[in-house]
Amino acid sequence: MREKDRGFGLGASIALTLASAMLWGVAHVAAERRRTGFALMAAYILMLASILTVFTAFSTNLLSLAVQPRWLAWLTAGLVVIALSWTGVIVWSFLLVRPPRADVVGRFFTTALTIALCALVLAPTVYAARVAYLSRDVVNSLFSAAGSTPVVADDPWNGAERVNFLLLGADAAPGRPGVRTDSMTVASVDVWSGATVLLGLPRNLQQVPLPKGPARARFPWGFTGAGPETPGLLNEVFQYAEDNPDMVPGTGRGKRGPALLKQTIGGILGIPVDYYAMVDMKGFSEIVDAMGGVQVTIKEPIVYGRHREGLLPAGTRKLTGQQALWYGRSRTDSDDYVRMGRQKCLLNAVAKQADPMTVLNSFERLAAATKRAISTDLPQDLLPAVVELAEKVKGTKMRSLNLVPPLISTADPDWSFIRRKVAEALADRASARSATAPRAASPRPAPADDPVNLDSVCD
Incomplete structure (x- = not known):
């Protein structure tokens, strides 16, 4: 469908751009690019499910991962990939549903909205990536790469009480x-x-x-x-x-x-x-x-x-x-x-x-x-x-x-x-x-x- 035949007004463009920022693929489906839209929706749901799994099933290990430089490097790379993908989908959605070229005011508002949405996605990601980078820098600066005794995952304290x-x-x-x-x-x-x-x-x-x-x-x-x-x-x-x-x-x-x-x-x-x-x-x-x-x-x-x-x-x-x-x-x-x-x-x-x-x-x-x-x-x-x-x-x-x-x-x-x-x-x-069964004792100073x-x- 050509841009001039789409007929997306200002209201529809804003709504579809916002919806696509919250659920990838909505604008693509509205623009009759259903296969791409459903693929984006599936990718978005899979991404959210993966993030929720990490923060629930592995919540007890998150702090441990935060002090491992290798995992911090992977985290930084993953955040960058997610942020760039998200902003790419927002811009792509905007290009599909923006008002006609003749609607100067509509294009201005939808362009401004798209920039704001991209900033909303990028800003926390940049901050999180910086925290991950600083964490990795602190760990590498303070702690030696390896100790004199190998650390066994099941018994890091080598049997010591x-x-x-x-x-x-x-x-x-x-x-x-x-x-x-x-x-x-x-x-x-x-x-x-x-x-x-x-x-x-x-x-x-x-x-x-x-x-x-x-x-x-x-x-x-x-x-x-x-x-x-x-x-x-x-x-x-x-x-x-x-x-x-x-x-x-x-x-x-x-x-x-x-x-x-x-x-x-x-x-x-x-x-x-x-x-x-x-x-x-x-x-x-x-x-x-x-x-x-x-x-x-x-x-x-x-x-x-x-x-x-x-x-x-x-x-x-x-x-x-x-x-x-x-x-x-x-x-x-x-x-x-x-x-x-x-x-x-x-x-x-x-x-x-x-x-x-x-x-x-x-x-x-x-x-x-x-x-x-x-x-x-x-x-x-x-x-x-x-x-x-x-x-x-x-x-x-x-x-x-x-x-x-x-x-x-x-x-x-x-x-x-x-x-x-x-x-x-x-x-x-x-x-x-x-002690498995503590007994009551008379208090003593x-x-x-x-x-x-x-x-x-x-x-």
């Missing part, structure tokens, strides 16, 4: 070279239930035993530093290893510090430390700002700023990145151990409040801040298992054991006692998981050195 992550907060001070790991926490996670115990170590722990090998040979009686500027505290081990390659032979710069600190802390606690993640404290404030702030409950007013220029009043409030940084960093009118407790609360709050919508709404800022602020040795092929484990963790209540005075002496630690307390804390979680529920302490 717990996996232990060393979480480090690194800080640099003016006039002081390198960084100090002033915040050190091991998150010990039950791989079946997600039950987590946070084991906090003080930065000023002294004479820590180093692992066997070159490190132990240099410091046979415990780490003592390199002189007056490094008095031999636990928070100096990382930078000392970076500055002295012979401490961890065969390991490159940027990896020596994490390797030695993982082995050192694992020896102190009596458990293997599997992976680490280090957050630069300044970069952490950028992450909090990208999230839109973090809500915490402040027990006592906290002075913040190097020159006491601010005050965080007591109460439940949302903190900016800079305020959150000082909430976790400030020692004014308190001490290292009070600060450690606040850091655990801050980690707990960020973990609980980093929901998918928050992440999606500020994804670009979060991606940029994360690349600048975080380093880790988690391999890419383990990320799906980590995402699945993180979902379990969010559904549980974290507990915390801070290895600080008066429980231990930082100047003369009892290493056997520390390992025993850690073993007891982890055994409590293991017995809670394995927990001793001061028992692990405590972070939610009850921080709220």
Whole structure:
């Protein structure tokens, strides 16, 4: 049928163009191109059915797929193909049902409508493709392509009941070279239930035993530093290893510090430390700002700023990145151990409040801040298992054991006692998981050195 014989007026053209954007092929059928129209309808229905299947049957795996670069590349390509096909159908439909050439006003309105519909399809697709590209970039930037141990899909944790992550907060001070790991926490996670115990170590722990090998040979009686500027505290081990390659032979710069600190802390606690993640404290404030702030409950007013220029009043409030940084960093009118407790609360709050919508709404800022602020040795092929484990963790209540005075002496630690307390804390979680029929017990106050529920302490 020739264009002049079709007889589509302005109203019909607008209606058919809109209908074709919502169901491919409607305009083709109206223009008596039925075979093409029905084929387009079938393709559209098949596409929608495929998308719905993915988001229903595989909904639990979507987050896991989002941290796999190969799948992200396929997702980006698929989104581009769908968007181009959709806009192509809209333009094709418009060309079939547009008003006659003589109807200048009609053609103007239908052309404007077609452009708007194409933009409506392309804009979210471009955004989604960009999110997928940024996700792939973050994954490739932060995580190594492969780990030292192959990951088996059915058992990514290689039969372990717990996996232990060393979480480090690194800080640099003016006039002081390198960084100090002033915040050190091991998150010990039950791989079946997600039950987590946070084991906090003080930065000023002294004479820590180093692992066997070159490190132990240099410091046979415990780490003592390199002189007056490094008095031999636990928070100096990382930078000392970076500055002295012979401490961890065969390991490159940027990896020596994490390797030695993982082995050192694992020896102190009596458990293997599997992976680490280090957050630069300044970069952490950028992450909090990208999230839109973090809500915490402040027990006592906290002075913040190097020159006491601010005050965080007591109460439940949302903190900016800079305020959150000082909430976790400030020692004014308190001490290292009070600060450690606040850091655990801050980690707990960020973990609980980093929901998918928050992440999606500020994804670009979060991606940029994360690349600048975080380093880790988690391999890419383990990320799906980590995402699945993180979902379990969010559904549980974290507990915390801070290895600080008066429980231990930082100047003369009892290493056997520390390992025993850690073993007891982890055994409590293991017995809670394995209990099939819990019995009622008389309530008793927990001793001061028992692990405590972070939610009850921080709220």
